[in-house]
Amino acid sequence: MRNSLLLLGVLVLRMGGCHQHPLTDYRPLDQVGMWSSSVEQLKTLNTSDAEVTQIVKLKQAGMSDEACVTMVTDARARQHLFSSADSAVNLVHAGYSESQVLEIARIDLLDVISGDAVMLRLVGLSDASVDTILHRRLKGLTTMSSAEIGRLKNTGLTEKQIMEQVNAGMTDAQADKEAALREAARNHSNTGFVRTHGRRSR
DSSP, X not given: OHHHHHHHHHHHHHHHTTTOOTTOOOHHHHHTTOOHHXXXXXXXXXXXXHHHHHHHHHHHTTOOHHHHHHHHHHHHHTTSOOXXXXXXXXXXXXXXXXXXXXXXXXXXXXXXXXXXHHHHHHHTOOHHHHHHHHHHHHTTOOOOOHHHHHHHHHTTOOXXXXXXXXXXXXXXXXXXXXXXXXXXXXXXXXXXXXXXXXXXXX
């Protein structure tokens, strides 16, 4: 009977600790300058070694301790480990602010939005326009991809005209059709016959 109770106790401990990370090495966080108070917060979140590696990447990209802890906390709220450091770092390097990165992380869309958001910066729109487009995507509103926005811009549309289309809810399919028409018109205008005036012979 006693052996049975001991065995039951071991099983309960194993089941209760199956997601525990008691041997996580937090020293890399100290090496990248994280405050001990922040490390203690991460310990209470039962941070894994894999997550420590992710957090080191965030710190090396210039993210604050508070932001790192917040992203792990948000991941816990959604019942998964934090594994989107690369996406977050790409956004930082593209010029997005820490608050914007946290806003995206809060709704668990870092890996979904990061690539297109980085391309959006490369299109050359103003910060205000980028912010508007980003918030439309975070709200789940129909918004053109950065590729289609860049394509329309290359056909000669101004930023104001593009943003009017964005705010009107233009889809990628509609943008593709619009860009194709403008590209065809531009190409046609460059194929007109030009008379060559030569010197008249005597």
